[in-house]
Amino acid sequence: MYIVLGAGGNVGSRVIETLRPAGEKIFALVHSEQKASAVDGGNVEAVVLDVLDSAALRAVFQRGRRAFLLNPPAHSGTDTNAEELKTARSIATALTDSGLEKLVVQSTYGARQGDGVGDLSVLYEFERLAEASGIPAAVNRAAYYYTNLDMLLEPARKGMITTAFPEDFILPNLANGFSRRSR
Known part of the structure; x- marks a missing residue:
């Protein structure tokens, strides 16, 4: 049986879509009944907690x-770093005596220790906590989450997207098998 934390979000829902066809039981962990109704059914059991x-x-x-x-x-x-450290520590505490045999931990490219680096330090701590559980873990440090660019939708509709990338930067998009040149 698989357990997917954040099953109602962008990343977690894609994990559910990928696992569902295998037919094995999946516990889809979500934070609301509304999210539960979106993922529940078939071999997927939504768990609100x-x-x-x-x-x-x-x-x-x-x-x-x-x-x-x-x-x-x-x-x-809120103080997002403080709140996200609380959830990371709670998840890590829950791993104790869980009997899980394998973890896949979603993180981000650039996760590192440090002050003033936002969630990069929180995700680094999350990785360390998961690894300290003693359960074999694979850490996925994705390079880009396109949902982080949602704030650029309105300017894009007006014909301009401001980025920190240089004009000739090629943005890899391996999930779709192609790259786009930024302008």
């Missing part, structure tokens, strides 16, 4: 063999 409830999370982990873990984003109106 608060990741800050380590005991409830551990109980779900104990029902599976392999887990896809991501640290859910905190509400932007």
Whole structure:
């Protein structure tokens, strides 16, 4: 059985789509009934829980063999680093005595220690906590999350996208098998 944390989000829902055809049972962890209704059905069982409830999370982990873990984003109106560190630590605590045999941990390119680097330091800590669990883990450090560019949709509609990339930079897009030149 597989467990997918954040199953109702952009990344987690894609993991569910990829695993579903195999037919093995999937526990799709989400934070709301609304998200649950979007993923529940067939071999996918939606489980609504608060990741800050380590005991409830551990109980779900104990029902599976392999887990896809991501640290859910905190509400932007909070101290996101502090809140995301709380969830990372809660998830790590839930791994203790879970019986899981393998983890896939979603992180990001550039995750590192340091102050003033935003969620890069939080995700670095999340990686370290998962690895410290003793459960074999593969850390996926994706280079780009295109949802981070959502804020550029309105300017794009007006014909301009401002980026930090140089004009001749080629942005790799391996998921779709091609690259686009930025302008």
